[in-house]
Amino acid sequence: MNVSAQPRESASSLRYRVDGMDCASCALKIETVVRRIDGVDDLSVNVTTGLLEVVAPGGADREEIANAVRKLGYDIRSISGHAAAPPIVAASEPSGGEIGSHYDHAGHDHAGRDHAGHQGSRNDLAPKAENAVVAKPKADPHAGHLHASDPDEGNDAKPWWRKAKGRLVIMLAVLVGGSMLLALAEPGYAQWIFAAAALIGVVPFASRAVTLARAGIPFSIETLMSIAVVGALAIGAAEEGAVVVLLFAVGELIEGIAAGSARSGIRALAALMPSTALIEELGATRTVDVGSLRPGQVLVVRPGDRVATDGEIIEGTSDVDQAAITGESTPVSRGPGDSVFAGSINANAVLKVRVTRTIADNTIARIIEEVENAQSKKAPLARFIDNFSRWYTPGALAAAILVAVVPPLLFGGDWSTWIYRALALLLIACPCALVLSTPAAIASGIAAAARRGLLIKSGAALEALGHVKTVAFDKTGTLTAGRPRVTDVVALVTTEADVLAFAAAVEVGSAHPIAKAIVDAAAERSLVISAATGASADPGLGVSAIVGGRRLSVLSPRAAAERLAGEARSVTAAMEQQGKTVVVLVDDTTVLGLIAVRDEPRADAEAAIRQLLNLGVRSVMLTGDNARTAQAIATTLGLEAKADLMPSQKLLAIEAMALDGPVAMVGDGINDAPALAAASVGIAMGGGTEVALTTADAALLGGRVAGVAELIEISRATLFNIHQNIAIALGLKAIFLFTSLAGVTSLWMAILADTGATVIVTANALRLLRRGRPLPAPRREQRVADGPDGPL
Known part of the structure; x- marks a missing residue:
């Protein structure tokens, strides 16, 4: 989660890796505490990558920042370098004749309209002259966003018992288990033994609660749990207090394991990158570190090898498996002049590939960057849940106080009984599951889309896709291959x-x-x-x-x-x-x-339009081409057509359609950028111009028109999952609220119910990852359907 704007890159930027940061609530705690340190000007906390970056021009002490985070119970270590990938810079578009400018066929008007910006799309992956970011020789091969392969990576890959939260659970289990054995041996001292175990166990959480209270977060989950344990000791329920501490720690551990599973998509992408590459220089080949690759060098990619970074084939023809990047399960034929992407697998012949992008700026690095950024940007529904939880937690504390005080004072109830019930209510009220319900589903939905070659740039875009009523398509290069x-x-x-x-x-x-x-x-x-x-x-x-x-x-x-x-x-x-x-x-x-x-329709275009119709979504083609050509294509595909549109007219058409509900715009050229920006959701076609890809909220990396319907399906599934999670979280709390007030729920049952809700919500969100399995790609005209340049 980026809880603030991205910090400015400067010499005073301090970077850390934080382990154990598993949810938006964790990020908010870290952000609040670190921001109060003298000298800190700005910071960014990213849950997805486990990175904390602090801009401290005032000279904040590096160790002071680390200690502040450690007091919250997280492992933190300072790391060097800058994680941000280079900015996406629009490549220059070479001028080229359009269909009609050479032959002037009667009324066949392409010039300056539908093709604008499209003919130059082959240059999207070309080296950039002024703004290129070139890796230095022997640089970190996993610079940029390939964090999962970083030797200094987070501890997601470690077994749970080697993690900080795992060690805490083991310590508390030994403590509580030992207390039970001692209590059996010395029944007269049982309460004292359990009291000692509870006090020792609650110290890390109470310390964290005090730190958060000083930082301006008095109503944290740690506060509620600490009050419950201390209250249990005060009324003689020491054994239950000790069990509560253990179960709370177990819940945090399970949450961390689930968060690691949600991050597996990014780790899998990063793992596609080989650590070395074979290059050809002066007629000889040698193996080099991938971090040293520079645009213009020639890679030798043997059958079975992964392509080290983005490039253009200069010699050889082979089938290339790019399923992990574009979602296509069928290898595609590639030959001289075709682009290949980092992480693709060469199937059956030696290829010589000219490097066009460094490892820090190649397709995989940029996909990972976008997915990380998307998972860190909150959807409107997530922001609502966060705002609701800010009022919910103090409200729950106030309700618990009333339960503890009102019955004894007004109705003569037993103080011990009602304090016990109030403490159970306090534990039930912990908002863990509620706070996790939305971001867990959003992260899983974005990861599932990425596995299909569908890039969603924010949680807001993912949410908006589910409400789309109309999809507007550009024609050339979007519904058609852009190649006559x-x-x-x-x-x-x-x-x-x-x-x-x-x-x-x-x-x-x-x-x-x-x-x-x-x-x-x-x-x-x-x-x-x-x-x-x-x-x-x-x-x-x-x-x-x-x-x-x-x-x-x-x-x-x-x-x-x-x-x-x-x-x-x-x-x-x-x-x-x-x-x-x-x-x-x-x-x-x-x-x-x-x-x-x-310019024939893409192989899957007709089926994609039909799939959108089945989803209840209207499809419209907006094109600068003449009405006759537009209508011929529209009739073939089965959608409406609006022709002879300049870019400004496409924009007006989008605004008119928006009156009937949210609109998604799908395009690939410079002329589509205004409409992409104006639409509720802009979707760029893979292989399109940098302007379109940068302007859009989502991208179809494999150039499949069917990806539009898949985006909407994944969005709707995610929204349904979120509603399920909220219902589970609030429903369980409502049930146990009544059982707690009725005296049926014990303290350890209350914390177990809260932990159970968190586990159920997380597991339910992770079900969305099953939607990330790539679908078979259409076989007809495969090379045309992919687009000339590929995803980025």
């Missing part, structure tokens, strides 16, 4: 193979999306592409070149209008009506054939 593909080849004079091969020969030197689609289609069919000479482009009309001794041209229908007649004209019109872009292959006198190109 040849859909039809029509031969009018020669064969289809010749039409495609001749067109590819003319287009082979062009970087235009349609040209690339034609060349790719020819390569997929293993066609021989002849050498062309004298190539020239006429903007708005097409491209010409000499192939096999004759001049061939690939023209827009408008440029070839005078030659199009009969069948050629009718076929062209029919394909354009389907939202396809048509180019015409001609020689000096004859129309040889037609080629249709369209």
Whole structure:
């Protein structure tokens, strides 16, 4: 939990690792105590990572801070370095022609709209010139957010008996067990023996309660428990007082074990990173520490190896298993020019990969950073529970006092009996389960989403997703792959193979999306592409070149209008009506054939829209493309379409839809950023621009449209889980409240009930992690569906 703003990075920043910090309440206690120390200007406490960072320009004493935290019962040790990963900086977007700027197909308007910012997305993982953060040689290989692999990591991985809370439980168990044996041997001294055990056992908690009271938190759980134990001794219930101390410690230990389980997702991600990498330099290979990797170096990734950091393949083709990062359970084919992510497993051939990101800024580091930050940001429901608990605890103490005093004073009740019942009520009222009910579920929900390649950046975003009524989708690069593909080849004079091969020969030197689609289609069919000479482009009309001794041209229908007649004209019109872009292959006198190109929907888009409909969520496509193309895609997928929209108009459309309920916006380009920011929840498509990813509240790392429905499902499951937890926490307390007032509940039963509620709530929250199992990825057009750049 970040209980304050992130501290400024400076030379006066002090960093510690805190063990035993398992919930938001722990973080709040530490924050309150440390903030009162002279010289402390700001601080951040993160439950997820177990890190405390203090900004102390006034020169606060490092050991004084550590001692203050130790008095609260936590293990703490000073660590060096800075944990924050480098900021995400938007990579520059190279300019590039859009579909339509090269051929000017009638009405096929892409320029400056739906594609804006998309063509440059291949550069998202490229090294940054001015703002790049480059690891120094022999640096800590697990700098940044790979805390679980840090040799100075927290003690989640230790067995419970080696943890501070575990040692305390063992000590108290020995103390209470020994007291029981001594009481059997010396029955006359039983009360004194148990009293001694209770007093010794309560000292750590009472000391913590006093420290918190001095720091301005008089109504802590430790205070309630300490009063209950001392009260039990005062009325002669020493044996129960000793058992209460033991059960309270057991409850804290179980809470810590559960918190460690919730953090397992981050540890699993960090464990994906190898500690060494094989690099190629001057024709030779050598093994280096991953922390020394710098952009531009060449990795040699053998079959079975994990990719050490993000990069771009420069040699070799292989299947790559990236399930742990994107949620895809099916390996995807990757070859020269494709990006690969840190932690991915190379399946079957040697790859040479040019490093594009250091370990501190690669995909895994950034996912971990976002998940940690998300788990530390409170959802509105969590803030409500926290505010409620601030009033709840003193209210419970006041109620216990009334129970102890009113019956004896007004109705002649027995003082000892009613004080005993008041103490039981005090223990029942401990708000542990209630305070834990929301953050435990939020943390589990975010971790479950991350396991599926779905990144949620805050608890507030997770909560908002469950209330979404409408999802607005950008078209190009979101519902579609953002990469045009040849859909039809029509031969009018020669064969289809010749039409495609001749067109590819003319287009082979062009970087235009349609040209690339034609060349790719020819390569997929293993066609021989002849050498062309004298190539020239006429903007708005097409491209010409000499192939096999004759001049061939690939023209827009408008440029070839005078030659199009009969069948050629009718076929062209029919394909354009389907939202396809048509180019015409001609020689000096004859129309040889037609080629249709369209940016096809992603493989899972239609099923994803249907899944949203089943969830009762409306889907709308917002696109800058023309109405004809937009409607063709929308009809195929089964959703509404609003076309010819500029970025400002997308924003207005979002605001209009928001009148009917919360809206989620899904996009990938720079032009989507305003709409992403304006929506109730902004969702960035993996492979999109840095601007979209930074602006959005969530991201689909694997580029799966189905991830939108999965996000909503996980959010709804999390909200339902939270409501269950609150009902369990308050319901059990209500039941035992009446049994305590009726004299049925003993002190040890009361604390056991409170501990039991905490365990049930935590276990219920951890059930959400089962939703984190990756789903099978669609197999059709896998490389296109992934997007050109991957998640970040």
